[in-house]
Amino acid sequence: MRDIAEELRAWCADGQDFALATVAAVSGSAPRGPGASLAVDAHGTAVGSVSGGCVEAAVHALCLEALASGEGGLHRFGHSDEDAFAVGLTCGGVLDVLITPVRVHDPVRPVLGSALDHVTRGRRIALARVVSGPPGQLGRALAVRPDGSYDGGLGGGAALDRAAAARVRDLLLAGRTGTAELGSAGGLCGEPLTLLVESAAEPPRLLVYGAVDFAAALARIGAFLGHRVTVCDARPVFATPARFPDAHEVVVDWPHRHLAAEHAAGRLDARTAVCVLTHDAKFDVPLLTLALRLPVGYVGAMGSRRTHAERVDRLRAEGVTPQGLARLRSPIGLDLGGSTPEETALSIAAEFTAVRHSRPATPLTGGAYPLHGPASPAPGTLVP
Template sequence: MLDITDGLRAWCAAQRDFALATVVAVSGSAPRGPGASLAVDDRGTALGSLSGGCVESAVHELCLDAIASGKGGVHRFGYSDEDAFAVGLTCGGVLDVLVTPVRRHDPVRPVIGSVLDAAAGGRRVALARVVSGPEPQLGRALAVHADGAHEGGLGGGAALDRAAAAQARALLLAGRTGTAELGTAGGLCGEPLTLLVESAAEPPRLIVYGAIDFAAALTRIGAFLGHRVTVCDARPVFATPARFPDAHEVVVDWPHRHLAAEWDAGRLDARTAVCVLTHDAKFDVPLLELALRLPLAYVGAMGSRRTHAERDRRLRDEGVPQAALDRLRSPIGLDLGGGTPEETALAIAAELTAVRYGGSVLPLTGTRGPVHRTRTKVP
């Protein structure tokens, strides 16, 4: 749902009735994962996508029915070998889709409105919805904030809401969208209940050290991929906003000092990627010595193999252990064969994406298994 926040907020402001269809589970190959949503208003207007077109028409009708009847539910869509033209996923996967009416007087409406407003304002928030359990509770929702405060209710009492809020907050603080299991009495007691928790967290950080032309290209593609991009260089003549218009911030500072300050301030996490493009030992060595000791998602450094060998020797001399050195992606990027700043930026972004999702980096033509991986979303 959080991928169509702006459109849904506009509908809420206009007092439009709508229904929300959200992917709650995926098996096999499917284009999009849990949390992907399609919304349809009372005029038939649609926002978002569930499958890239495979099941949208059928789900559109289900949404209109939910608006008219006030009743939702979970629907399964898969491929039919007997009838290739049946509604389903031609890629062979299976989608479970929760359809929820969100009309002006439905109890879920203010909960969803609160989540949308918080997400639009850049505040951490999670939406927990019942996707499996007693029928009267299906689609019931809870808005959960980073401090543990919550709004709404799952229809099972205060103990259930507290237990659900605790599980949703854990996913929120990890920046994850996923499912949580508990019982209708809270904890593991009562009838089993499954929640889909959608987390709205700050975008992952991409910090580019070295204000060079390759950095400008990497900044563009990093912002396009949804990162919050920082460019940092100790040389004020190069580190200017005019040279990096796609960066969210441009900082003039020594790289290792900047990274230390960001870590101490709590602005980095396990999703943060650091790309070192300076290939100058006086900048690289103290920066990498620190970066490789921090629990970051990705640390890469530009340079030739000769540069890498010399940098590796210097880092060993500084006492960086082998386990930390093994985390360094250097020379940075995948071997795509290109050499321009844009092609190099693409190679770096491809490696970063593969590391993030555990991709094989092999051509899909020569691999087997699902094309679309089932994964827990990391915003």
């Protein structure tokens, strides 16, 4: 929903009725994952996509029906010899799509409006909607903020709303979109209830330490991939905005001190990538000693294999555990065979992207893993 938030907010401001179709679950290979959304207004205008084109026409028709009847529902689109050409889902996957009418007086409208306001202002918010459970609660929604406060309700009483908000907040703080299971009475009690939780969090962080030419290329590709990029170096002559125009911020500070401050401020999470390009033990060792103890998603360090071996000895001497050392990606990046700053940046970005999505970073041709969703890695792959 985040990619169409501006359009939806404008529709709400204009008083337009519309229906929102959202991918609630995916099985097998499918073009888009949970949270992908298509919205259709009363005139038939559509924004967004739930499948990259595979089932758009069928979903569009169901949205218009929901607008006319005021009733939404969960619809499954699968692949078989009979229906492959009917709906166009020829990739072999199965999509569950939640369709919700969002008319002026529908109870979900103010909740969605609250979520859209946060998203378009760059604030963290999670929208949770009932995708299975008691019929009267289907499509009911909560908009949950990072502090656990929320707007809306799931139609099952205050205890259910409080329990759901706590579960949804956990997903929001992790920056995850997915489903949450609980009972309709709250906790595990009552009829089973499934929530689709769409988290709109700040962009993932890319922290680049070392104001070198490789850092400029990495900042450029990181920004292109949607990360918030910080370049940090203790040397003011090198750490200047003019040298790193693609970075969102350039900081002059000792790297380990900067990372400690980011952690203390709560700005690091499992999506954060820490890339150490300094090539200098007095910077590398204290920085990596700290980074390998923090709950960040990726820690990589540039250097030759000989440099890596010497660095590992120093880190052991600083008390880094074997578990911590196992998290270190060094030499940094995938083996793409390139050597220019741009090629090196591509190999680094490819590696932290693979780690973030729990993928093995192997060629798709002849691969044994599904194209979409987490893989089950073999020993020795990139996935931690």
